[in-house]
Amino acid sequence: MQPQFPLQILSKKFIKPATPTPQNSKLKISSLDQYELPIYVPYLFCYPLNDKTKNSERSKQLQTSLSQILTLFYPLAGRYIEDKLLIDCNDYGVEYVEAEIASHIAPILEKFFDSKHVHHLIPHQYESPTSPLVAVQCNMFECGGIAVGLCISHRIVDGFVYSKFIDAWSTSCKLGFDKVENKPSFDLGFLLPAREAMPEIKHVFPNLPDLKIASAKFVFDNLSISNLRSMLDKGDSSSRVKLVAALIWKALIRTAETKHGKLRPSVMTLLINMRGRTTKALPISEDSCGNFTRPVMVKFKPEKKRNKVEFHDLVSLIFYAIANAVKDSAKPQNGDEIFLMVDRAWSEAAEECNREEVESYFFTSTCRMPFYPDFGWGKPVRVIRVQSFPEEIILLMDTKDGDGVEAWISLDENDMPIFQQDPDIVAFTSQVEQLDDDHSILLRSRC
Structure with a gap:
């Protein structure tokens, strides 16, 4: 599907924790993590023009604060090893994409768009041994507006943790890393150990392949x-x-x-x-x-x-x-x-x-x-769950x-x-x- 907006990828890189995670750090996932489908949860956060800060500067702020926050949420900078049921906390990093949009952001801010319209503003990922657990796409519009697309693996993050991560990241970006009060813990894998034999996962969604x-x-x-x-x-x-x-x-x-x-x-x-x-x-x-x-x-x-x-x-x-x-x-x-x-x-x-x-x-x-x-x-003026x-x-x-x-x-x-x-x-x-x-x-x- 062709993007609704002319989009050009300017750069792709991996953002690593500001402070290296100790070598050979591993995090066992929990039995409830095993239960989750291997999908990524995508959101789009849309902001209008900011007269005080250029988009290029806003992108730098996002990258710096993201690097700082990953020292707290360090497993998210690692990679999931499926056959071992663990996160290798190897600091390979979070994918960060900068994109330029040759149009105005107003249509997104003023009206509702479904996935067909904003799908290309999200850095879609698929679970594999080399896939990052988090991906960010910073979409910079020519009008000065900005839309931040964020995908996080559901393998180790539910909605509650997703919001904690966003809150900590934005606090660090706005007020400084020392103002972040959220100190995440990663003890679920110890309290709810992964299981060698998993029961068949039951779905509450009916199997309707032709559903429109x-x-x-x-x-x-x-x-x-x-x-x-x-x-x-x-x-x-x-x-x-x-x-x-x-x-x-x-x-x-x-x-x-x-x-x-x-x-x-x-x-x-x-x-x-x-x-x-x-x-x-x-x-x-x-x-x-x-x-x-x-x-x-x-x-x-x-x-x-x-x-x-x-x-x-x-x-x-x-x-x-x-x-x-x-x-x-x-x-x-x-x-x-x-x-x-x-x-x-x-x-x-x-x-x-x-x-x-x-x-x-x-x-x-x-x-x-x-x-x-x-x-x-x-x-953000608009938050879209894609x-x-x-x-x-x-x-x-x-x-x-x-x-x-x-x-x-x-x-x-x-x-x-x-x-x-x-x-x-x-x-x-x-x-x-x-x-x-x-x-x-x-x-x-x-x-």
């Missing part, structure tokens, strides 16, 4: 979330993520009802962070780097006596499912028990999600995580002001128009941006 995806962004502002909360009983303190997830799930259930002519059972699967929720026998710190999440399955079953879906019921289902998962996370006494708990949760979710009469949806959230990094030029392969998924993230929720939703292209017209989506979203077949943008304000 439509993507849209729905924004729930602070007023919308307050109105959602007012629909619940007084004293209900459900978080904005639970409220938004419940409303989206309700609209998805009704979309399936419209499509099939009847209300069908539905399952949503979402991820929770287990850090700080384990026993004293298994002290996983908030700073532990690696994959340490577990799935939570939430089931909706239509009732014959009441053949409809209620918002407050879905909020309660989500609340109690998460509460029970958090309680379960505190039971394991060792790494093997943690792994078996997570494996069992994935297996149960996969079994339920792959039933023919069940509609299933996968939710993930980065809310309350620092995904708007300020490198010294202000927060979809690397076709899948139905709902990604929730903070709005720039931190008070609202952006919902990035990818669905079967036949389902998206029905979902978009759902009365709750119309009533509670302050903005919808969707790509039509010609890749133009449709905007709708609150009705």
